[in-house]
Amino acid sequence: MVKYSTILGLARIRRKTTHWIRTITFSRPGKAKRENLDSRVELSPIGENIGAKWHVDKFGYCSHIAAVTKNMNLSPLDAKHRELGGRMVGFAGWEMPVMYESIMTEHAAVRDDCGVFDISHMGQVFVSGAKAEVWLNGLLTGDVAGLGDGEAHYTFMLNEQGGVIDDLILYRLQEGSYLLVINAACIDVDVAWLEGRLEDGVEMVNVSDDWAGLAVQGQRSPEVYSAITDGRTLPSRNGVDDIQHEGNRLLICRTGYTGEDGFELFCPVGEVEGWWEKLMDEKVVPCGLGARDSLRLEMCYPLNGSDLTTERTPLEAGLGFFVALDKGDFVGGSVLRKQKEEGVKERLMAIQLQAKGAPPRPGYPVLDAEGHPLSVLTSGGLSPSLGEGIGLAYLPVDRVKVGSSVYIEVRGRKIAAKVVKKPFYRK
Amino acid sequence: MTAPADLHYTRDHEWVRLEGDIATVGITDHAQEELSDVVFVELPDMGDVEKGKACAVVESVKAASDIYAPIAGEIVEINTDLVTDPSKVNSDPYNGGWIFKMKVTDTDQVNELMDAGSYSGMVS
Numbered sequence: 001m002v003k004y005s006t007i008l009g010l011a012r013i014r015r016k017t018t019h020w021i022r023t024i025t026f027s028r029p030g031k032a033k034r035e036n037l038d039s040r041v042e043l044s045p046i047g048e049n050i051g052a053k054w055h056v057d058k059f060g061y062c063s064h065i066a067a068v069t070k071n072m073n074l075s076p077l078d079a080k081h082r083e084l085g086g087r088m089v090g091f092a093g094w095e096m097p098v099m100y101e102s103i104m105t106e107h108a109a110v111r112d113d114c115g116v117f118d119i120s121h122m123g124q125v126f127v128s129g130a131k132a133e134v135w136l137n138g139l140l141t142g143d144v145a146g147l148g149d150g151e152a153h154y155t156f157m158l159n160e161q162g163g164v165i166d167d168l169i170l171y172r173l174q175e176g177s178y179l180l181v182i183n184a185a186c187i188d189v190d191v192a193w194l195e196g197r198l199e200d201g202v203e204m205v206n207v208s209d210d211w212a213g214l215a216v217q218g219q220r221s222p223e224v225y226s227a228i229t230d231g232r233t234l235p236s237r238n239g240v241d242d243i244q245h246e247g248n249r250l251l252i253c254r255t256g257y258t259g260e261d262g263f264e265l266f267c268p269v270g271e272v273e274g275w276w277e278k279l280m281d282e283k284v285v286p287c288g289l290g291a292r293d294s295l296r297l298e299m300c301y302p303l304n305g306s307d308l309t310t311e312r313t314p315l316e317a318g319l320g321f322f323v324a325l326d327k328g329d330f331v332g333g334s335v336l337r338k339q340k341e342e343g344v345k346e347r348l349m350a351i352q353l354q355a356k357g358a359p360p361r362p363g364y365p366v367l368d369a370e371g372h373p374l375s376v377l378t379s380g381g382l383s384p385s386l387g388e389g390i391g392l393a394y395l396p397v398d399r400v401k402v403g404s405s406v407y408i409e410v411r412g413r414k415i416a417a418k419v420v421k422k423p424f425y426r427k
Numbered sequence: 428m429t430a431p432a433d434l435h436y437t438r439d440h441e442w443v444r445l446e447g448d449i450a451t452v453g454i455t456d457h458a459q460e461e462l463s464d465v466v467f468v469e470l471p472d473m474g475d476v477e478k479g480k481a482c483a484v485v486e487s488v489k490a491a492s493d494i495y496a497p498i499a500g501e502i503v504e505i506n507t508d509l510v511t512d513p514s515k516v517n518s519d520p521y522n523g524g525w526i527f528k529m530k531v532t533d534t535d536q537v538n539e540l541m542d543a544g545s546y547s548g549m550v551s
Contacts, residue, residue: 103488
């Protein structure tokens with residue numbers, strides 16, 4: 001069986017005019033029937049697939065695929081990633097590095113020292129105007145009125161049913177001036193959703209194409225920031241500084257997705273290479289999406305599209321802390337109030353394997369203590385910090401709680417696991 | 428990327444070392460580089476195996492990859508060191524990182540595999 005993740009792992013890409021030729025070499029070429037692969041290519045989030053050329057041998061087995069894709073987004077740091085040996089993969093329509101040399105060492109660099117992630121794929125939307133606060137308060141789950149100048153919080157954009165469209169960070173730059181940092185895969189959806197609800201007294205500018213971002217994460221981040229800015233100090237936790245640097249706007253946010261201290265830097269696209277070089281001079285370790293995923297999973301930070309979907313509410317995801325049910329009305333609010341009253345039937349829970357073994361992966365079945373199916377993992381992987389398999393799954397609250405024994409099914413074998421308290425990793 | 432001259436190679440990035448009627452099997456230096464960070468190896472069951480049959484799994488942090496029997500034979504030994512230290516597949520792919528050994532009746536089967544030169548050409 002050819003696995004999707006393997007397809008990503010061994011993909012080779014070369015550029016050809018406006019199209020991309022993606023030759024996918026399987027670790028097991030020659031052993032997969034073509035009909036089993038068609039669906040896999042569709043799964044691959046690699047821009048718009050406009051055709052695939054199959055190399056089928058005389059026995060009907062497929063060895064390579066050249067899938068032609070177009071409309072790929074490239075980070076302004078694309079050349080830097082390739083220079084550093086970054087393994088580029090498709091992610092939300094972008095070519096981004098999944099790792100440079102090793103997910104394990106990149107993960108450890110962030111936990112023990114300092115690493116940097118290119119987050120230029122993420123979206124940035126500025127919202128301003130006299131009514132911006134009231135407008136945002138009616139659209140997002142957090143209490144926007146509770147934010148002071150230079151403060152930020154994690155929040156959700158919900159549909160009318162209370163399902164998660166996107167999870168994002170809202171920064172209040174000053175009175176009547178906000179920044180929303182949104183997920184790459186959601187930029188078009190979020191912007192259309194916001195535009196459809198625009199009111200007089202609110203202006204919105206989507207600068208996602210013109211702005212780039214870097215996430216510097218790890219305990220050495222404050223020193224690194226000082227070194228690259230001639231002695232500046234970081235804003236306080238969850239704070240944001242809106243400053244000018246050499247005539248250009250620079251946003252420094254003390255936020256992140258790893259559980260470590262650090263900051264996210266947003267700047268116009270043309271500036272980002274300079275910042276990247278300064279970080280390299282400070283020996284900050286370049287890190288890819290692989291380590292970003294393992295770091296966030298250890299903290300139980302959800303991944304939108306996997307752990308969060310339009311079918312699940314923040315209460316089911318165990319993230320009620322970021323929903324201000326007692327503020328005025330907001331989109332999805334009435335559904336959430338009702339759900340809070342009645343209680344959720346399923347909740348996103350943290351599952352840890354009880355023995356060293358095969359890493360759990362998204363989609364693996366979760367079974368109860370008697371071996372009956374309960375759910376499937378929405379996220380899963382080996383925790384580099386703990387050396388054990390960890391995962392997340394929506395589980396029925398009347399049957400499972402913290403401490404419950406469950407099994408994860410790995411290739412037909414039942415592996416003992418336990419529901420544990422979040423997060424998996426603590427300093 | 429190294430590919431020792433005395434080994435035989437498959438398109439699946441496995442190597443075979445034939446000594447008498449015993450064939451030792453592992454994954455190549457190129458394959459371990461591509462996978463990076465091998466964290467788990469599911470070793471095969473002992474016994475007869477057909478050529479091309481999936482019999483083991485190598486998992487990196489990010490991906491799981493099947494290992495197929497490069498030739499037909501009987502699996503007679505597995506590298507249990509990999510249970511405690513799967514990273515040997517990365518650090519020593521052609522020696523300490525071997526995965527299983529097969530007893531082979533028809534040793535001519537290895538002539539259907541690639542030599543080091545052809546394999547290096549394929550992956551370069």
